[in-house]
Amino acid sequence: DSGVTQTPKHLITATGQRVTLRCSPRSGDLSVYWYQQSLDQGLQFLIQYYNGEERAKGNILERFSAQQFPDLHSELNLSSLELGDSALYFCASSPHHANTGELFFGEGSRLTVL
Amino acid sequence: DQQVKQNSPSLSVQEGRISILNCDYTNSMFDYFLWYKKYPAEGPTFLISISSIKDKNEDGRFTVFLNKSAKHLSLHIVPSQPGDSAVYFCAATNSNSGYALNFGKGTSLLVTP
DSSP: OOOOOOOOEEEOOTTTEEEEEEEEOTTTOOOEEEEEOOOTTOEEEEEEEETTTEEEOOOOTOOOOEOTTSSEEEEEOOOSOOOOOOOEEEEEOOOOTTOOOEEEEOOEEEEEEE | EEEEOOOSSSSEEEEOOEOOOOOEOOOOOOOOEEEEEEEETTEEEEEEEEEHHHHHHHEETTEEEOOOOTTEEEEEESOOOOGGOEEEEEEOOOOOTTTEEEEEOEEEEEEEE
């Protein structure tokens, strides 16, 4: 158990809809990262938040947005969903003082868009 | 643009033998490299890492080698055990990027008895 909690574990929705994925980081971790893993793809970095502020941005679509709240949990919002958005979405966290690059991953939220 | 590449999607090794997983990267700004292991229905878990100032790091049965001039790293597992069967992801980062990791597509390792 990494200590990172993601909900929901599975989600099935239709094209055009909007969903929200939630992540609670490990206790004490200030950084939250979101990754997308599509079929036959590696983990693609989407976005990072540190203590409530956006720190780095990767290949995140404009239809996607995220935020980190004062209690440090984070939400990833996916809107106008397309079939290609079906993927496993991972959240990871790390301590602010880490200089090792080690991230702790949750079990992921599997999104299926029909 | 895939900056971290794992060109072998799968690898099969006999128990007790050495497993060698390879990884190439293109971004010379990467200064920290990690290997993650992933079992089905679980998130990736950290295995071992290496800083760009080193060329080798060892942790028990796992050793990572870094060849900066070739932009290549490899993970050696000796001896391989059936419980090592998993997908292994190579990742790289630049410490100035907030440690956002760039991952390869993974290599599925199967260790057979």
